[in-house]
Amino acid sequence: MVKFRTAAVFSDNCVLQRNKKIAVFGEAEDGKNIKVSLLVPVGNAQDTIELKAEGTSENGRWCAYLPELDAHEDCTLRVECEGEVREFKNIAIGDVWLLGGQSNMEFELQNCTTGKQHLENDNPNVRFYYTQKKGYIDEDFLASEAQMVWKKFDTESAKCWSAAGYIFGKKLSEALGVTVGLIGCNWGGTSASTWMSPEALKEDAGTASYLDEFNKNIAGKSIDEQKAEYDAYLKEVDVWNQKYSKLWEEKPGIDWAEAEKTLGKNPWPGPLNSYNPFRPGGLHECMIMRVCPYTVKGFTFYQGESDDHKPSVYYTLFKRMIKQWRDDWGEELPFIFVQLPGHRYENDPDYKHWCVIREAQQRVADTVEGTGMACIIDAGEFNDIHPKDKEPVGDRMFRVTMEKVYHMMDENEAESPEPFVKCFENGTAVVDFRYAGEGLVIRAHGNDKTIGGFELAGEDKKFYPAKAVLSLDTKEVYLSAPEVENPAYVRYLWSNYPEKINLYSRFSLPVRPFRTDSDDGEAVHDTKIQQIMEL
Numbered sequence: 030m031v032k033f034r035t036a037a038v039f040s041d042n043c044v045l046q047r048n049k050k051i052a053v054f055g056e057a058e059d060g061k062n063i064k065v066s067l068l069v070p071v072g073n074a075q076d077t078i079e080l081k082a083e084g085t086s087e088n089g090r091w092c093a094y095l096p097e098l099d100a101h102e103d104c105t106l107r108v109e110c111e112g113e114v115r116e117f118k119n120i121a122i123g124d125v126w127l128l129g130g131q132s133n134m135e136f137e138l139q140n141c142t143t144g145k146q147h148l149e150n151d152n153p154n155v156r157f158y159y160t161q162k163k164g165y166i167d168e169d170f171l172a173s174e175a176q177m178v179w180k181k182f183d184t185e186s187a188k189c190w191s192a193a194g195y196i197f198g199k200k201l202s203e204a205l206g207v208t209v210g211l212i213g214c215n216w217g218g219t220s221a222s223t224w225m226s227p228e229a230l231k232e233d234a235g236t237a238s239y240l241d242e243f244n245k246n247i248a249g250k251s252i253d254e255q256k257a258e259y260d261a262y263l264k265e266v267d268v269w270n271q272k273y274s275k276l277w278e279e280k281p282g283i284d285w286a287e288a289e290k291t292l293g294k295n296p297w298p299g300p301l302n303s304y305n306p307f308r309p310g311g312l313h314e315c316m317i318m319r320v321c322p323y324t325v326k327g328f329t330f331y332q333g334e335s336d337d338h339k340p341s342v343y344y345t346l347f348k349r350m351i352k353q354w355r356d357d358w359g360e361e362l363p364f365i366f367v368q369l370p371g372h373r374y375e376n377d378p379d380y381k382h383w384c385v386i387r388e389a390q391q392r393v394a395d396t397v398e399g400t401g402m403a404c405i406i407d408a409g410e411f412n413d414i415h416p417k418d419k420e421p422v423g424d425r426m427f428r429v430t431m432e433k434v435y436h437m438m439d440e441n442e443a444e445s446p447e448p449f450v451k452c453f454e455n456g457t458a459v460v461d462f463r464y465a466g467e468g469l470v471i472r473a474h475g476n477d478k479t480i481g482g483f484e485l486a487g488e489d490k491k492f493y494p495a496k497a498v499l500s501l502d503t504k505e506v507y508l509s510a511p512e513v514e515n516p517a518y519v520r521y522l523w524s525n526y527p528e529k530i531n532l533y534s535r536f537s538l539p540v541r542p543f544r545t546d547s548d549d550g551e552a553v554h555d556t557k558i559q560q561i562m563e564l
Contacts, residue, residue, distance in 0.1 A: 164306020
């Protein structure tokens with residue numbers, strides 16, 4: 030028999046979405062009537078108004094919708110089923126955003142460059158709920174989930190909050206004057222395929238390849254055999270990590286490749302089976318659907334690194350994932366995401382597969398309604414896939430959100446300049462820019478004031494570094510290269526890790542990477558490499 034319960038995402042201190050019908054949901058035996066009420070202080074806070082809703086459990090689940098309400102503080106939520114009551118206090122009505130993605134969204138505030146400063150000095154009107162990181166639903170999962178609660182900001186609790194998400198939420202709360210609730214729903218090392226249903230993956234041959242690989246790995250294995258296989262992996266990876274920690278103490282800063290030479294290959298992410306959280310659809314089931322349909326203002330997302338082995342599929346994969354989440358919530362919710370920054374490991378060639386992922390992300394921003402992209406091409410770190418400075422990430426997510434969602438910021442202040450070729454003439458390419466506003470600025474590299482990152486090619490598509498000259502009105506760039514007599518194609522920052530990024534808007538936003546030698550966003554070849562992403 031299904032016991033009466035509210036979903037774990039409801040607790041003391043939770044934030045409910047303002048100005049929308051508020052979904053309150055959970056589980057109960059079929060046919061049970063659930064009464065929901067929200068007590069809201071008014072006037073001098075001695076008086077209250079009571080909002081009510083009811084729902085009936087069907088297939089073990091119930092959902093009731095409270096009426097819309099403007100921003101409030103110190104509310105009480107009460108849920109009752111046949112005399113059994115759940116009551117949650119100190120509820121805020123504000124704006125709620127879900128923080129999705131992998132390790133760079135997961136990256137904790139305490140590890141951020143400015144984290145100590147935030148933790149010691151901030152007093153934000155921001156609250157946080159972390160969806161638990163467990164990849165298989167069983168009794169242990171349910172018992173653990175029941176312990177998850179909303180947290181208010183303090184020096185200790187906020188240490189483990191998403192750094193990028195927190196900076197975004199803090200700026201949003203200050204700009205809007207309301208409490209901002211953040212739902213952390215992210216896990217390092219995850220493909221976008223883990224965040225959508227297997228049924229959605231089947232719709233396209235490219236995305237179905239993720240399922241094909243999974244099915245091949247579990248063929249002929251019972252569920253008990255898969256559990257034993259994954260349990261053995263957990264022990265193996267734990268031993269490896271202990272050895273790695275000891276090795277790090279002996280040789281601080283040791284290169285990852287050198288560590289694997291000493292210790293053997295790290296066994297992460299383990300066997301791809303029904304117990305692996307990184308299986309196709311795994312975290313859609315165990316994280317996304319555990320908080321859906323909690324009423325939210327929108328989604329933010331920072332991911333793409335772990336799909337770099339299939340860059341040509343990413344546009345279709347990511348676009349379908351966005352549709353999945355919107356279908357799950359039954360609403361065309363805003364979707365704000367981060368374009369991958371520059372990155373390359375020291376021992377890796379420049380595969381340019383991250384370029385194709387970035388291009389796919391730009392294409393999603395251009396073709397999917399209600400999306401917005403934050404460009405952070407300049408915010409990566411060489412040889413470190415986890416940049417520690419998350420201020421640009423949070424700030425640029427905030428800017429795009431203020432423009433696209435709240436319509437409280439001008440596009441030139443929110444959007445990175447977007448280049449496009451205006452014309453080719455007399456051996457020169459003229460590049461113009463959307464969102465350039467009053468013009469562009471060149472940030473000098475020491476005494477070097479030349480613009481870096483542009484390349485030219487003729488019809489043969491052989492690219493050469495281009496000399497770039499900023500026009501007098503600082504709104505166009507003129508490109509030429511002695512090797513290219515008749516330029517036909519342009520690239521900008523077309524590298525996994527561009528080393529010279531110095532062309533910006535007057536709002537300190539970097540010009541976006543682009544190329545004109547592909548009009549379909551697809552890669553010619555997939556690479557055979559995938560980065561190690563887990564923190």
